[in-house]
Amino acid sequence: MILEGKVALITGASRGLGKEISNLFRKEGAYVIGCSSSGGNRTEKCDVSDYYEVNSFVGDILNNQNIDIVVCNAGIYGPIGPLEETDLKEWMEAISVNLFGVVNVCRSVIPYMKKTKRNTGWEYTDKKTGKQVISDKTKAMWLMAAELEPYAVIKGKRFNFYSERRNT
Numbered sequence: 001m002i003l004e005g006k007v008a009l010i011t012g013a014s015r016g017l018g019k020e021i022s023n024l025f026r027k028e029g030a031y032v033i034g035c036s037s038s039g040g041n042r043t044e045k046c047d048v049s050d051y052y053e054v055n056s057f058v059g060d061i062l063n064n065q066n067i068d069i070v071v072c073n074a075g076i077y078g079p080i081g082p083l084e085e086t087d088l089k090e091w092m093e094a095i096s097v098n099l100f101g102v103v104n105v106c107r108s109v110i111p112y113m114k115k116t117k118r119n120t121g122w123e124y125t126d127k128k129t130g131k132q133v134i135s136d137k138t139k140a141m142w143l144m145a146a147e148l149e150p151y152a153v154i155k156g157k158r159f160n161f162y163s164e165r166r167n168t
Contacts, residue, residue, distance in 0.1 A: 001029030009058070009067050010034045011048050011105055012074030014041040021071055030069065033061055037074070037097075048074045048101030049093075051108075058108040066116065070109050072102040 008025050012018035013034025022032045022042065032042075035057065039045030046057040061067060078094025079086035 001027075003069070004029035006030045006068040007061075007066050008032050008069040008071065009061065009105075009109070010071040010073055011046070011101065012036060014038065014043045018071075018073040021073060025069075031065075033067075035074075048072075048104055049096040051100070051104040054101075054104040055108045058105070058112075062112055067109060067112065070105060070113075072105050074101045 003025055006029070008022075008030045010018055010022050010025070010032060011034075013022045013032070014036035018034065018036070019041070022034045025032050034043035035046035035048070036043040037045070037047050044057070047053050058067070075098045076094055078098070079090040
């Protein structure tokens with residue numbers, strides 16, 4: 001059991017991929033704290049689009065235990081159809097959950113992870129040698145997430161949006 005003794009926070013854990021990730025992590029020995037917008041189905045209620053709710057939720061967890069692993073899985077489809085015909089409020093809700101949900105969770109957890117050096121290893125395959133390499137997640141993934149600039153996130157998504165629209 002490769003996750004024995006680890007505590008994992010998984011958002012969007014009540015159904016779909018989040019539920020499957022939660023089940024797999026439990027099977028591998030992790031203690032899973034799942035959250036979803038509605039709660040239930042082995043999850044606690046937490047709206048990831050609300051920073052203050054997320055920060056309080058994470059604070060309550062940290063008052064009782066560590067967090068070793070974070071999986072930002074919560075997401076909604078949002079409106080589907082031509083931009084000019086879809087509901088703007090639905091667009092804003094999707095962006096709030098899908099983008100700010102990740103920002104809110106990371107913003108609440110990253111200071112703790114850096115301070116305690118939790119979840120410090122990650123693997124990738126070196127292209128030159130083909131070998132697995134272990135790196136320092138504190139200096140890689142967490143810094144990458146912590147230093148994302150809103151401008152870059154929005155520009156990148158806007159480029160993808162224009163490309164997808166042009167190809168339809």
